Amino acid sequence: MLDVSEPPARSATFGGRGIGYDERVLTPRPWTEGQSLWARELLDEVPAGPVLEICSGAGHIGLLAVSGTDRTLVQVDADLHACVWASRNARSWGISSDIRHGTMSEAVMVDERFALILADPPYLPSDDVTRFPEDPLTAIDGGGDGLDLARQCLDVIERHLVRDGVALLQLRDVEQGRELESDAKQRGLTIAENRRFDGGAVLLLRRTTEGRADGRQAES
Structure with a gap:
C-alpha cells in the first residue's frame, strides 16, 4: 500500500x-543568520521598496531580514514543499509574505523592482551531492561547477534590482565568489564585498x- 503520510x-x-520544516526541505543553517542580519543593516541604507528572496527554502532568511521593518517581502522557491513551509513560518512570525511557487525567472513579474534581493541557491557541484544524503537534492545541487543556479540568480538581480539597491548572494565559500566575478560584470553588477x-x-x-539599470541599458 502506498504510504501517503x-x-x-x-x-x-x-x-x-x-522555524518549521520537514525532511523534504533543507534544514536551516545557523550561519545564515549572518546573511539576514547583514540584510537588515542594508535595509537602513537602500531606497524604499520591497525585498525579494529567491531560492527561499523555509523562508527563514528573508523573514528575519524584514522582521521589525515595514518592508514588504516576496519569497520564491521552485519546490512546493518549501513554499508551504515558508508560508507557515511567515504566519507564525506575523509577517505578510507573498510566497510564490515557481522558477525564479518565471515567478517574478517583468516590471517588478526590489530594493534588496536575497539569493540562497543550491551551490554544491553535482559530483559532491552524494556526500550529503540527508539533504534534498533540489536544495543542494548547483550543477557541474556548483554555480548554475547562482548565475540564474545574477540574471534575476540584473533584471529586478533598483539602481541604488543591493543584493546578497549566498555561496559555499569565497572562492566561488571569485569565480562569479566575470559573470557579475557581464550583467552590469559588481561584487562590493x-x-x-x-x-x-x-x-x-x-x-x-x-x-543595466531597472531593466534598461544605462545611458553613457
Missing part, C-alpha cells in the same frame, strides 16, 4: 524564533554605472 515536522531556532562566514560565504552585489 506526511513526514514529521521539525523545528529549528533562527534569530531567536522558531565577498564576506566569509563560519559555514559559507555571501556576496554583496551592486550595480555598476556601465551596467
Whole structure:
C-alpha cells in the first residue's frame, strides 16, 4: 500500500524564533543568520521598496531580514514543499509574505523592482551531492561547477534590482565568489564585498554605472 503520510515536522531556532520544516526541505543553517542580519543593516541604507528572496527554502532568511521593518517581502522557491513551509513560518512570525511557487525567472513579474534581493541557491557541484544524503537534492545541487543556479540568480538581480539597491548572494565559500566575478560584470553588477562566514560565504552585489539599470541599458 502506498504510504501517503506526511513526514514529521521539525523545528529549528533562527534569530531567536522558531522555524518549521520537514525532511523534504533543507534544514536551516545557523550561519545564515549572518546573511539576514547583514540584510537588515542594508535595509537602513537602500531606497524604499520591497525585498525579494529567491531560492527561499523555509523562508527563514528573508523573514528575519524584514522582521521589525515595514518592508514588504516576496519569497520564491521552485519546490512546493518549501513554499508551504515558508508560508507557515511567515504566519507564525506575523509577517505578510507573498510566497510564490515557481522558477525564479518565471515567478517574478517583468516590471517588478526590489530594493534588496536575497539569493540562497543550491551551490554544491553535482559530483559532491552524494556526500550529503540527508539533504534534498533540489536544495543542494548547483550543477557541474556548483554555480548554475547562482548565475540564474545574477540574471534575476540584473533584471529586478533598483539602481541604488543591493543584493546578497549566498555561496559555499569565497572562492566561488571569485569565480562569479566575470559573470557579475557581464550583467552590469559588481561584487562590493565577498564576506566569509563560519559555514559559507555571501556576496554583496551592486550595480555598476556601465551596467543595466531597472531593466534598461544605462545611458553613457
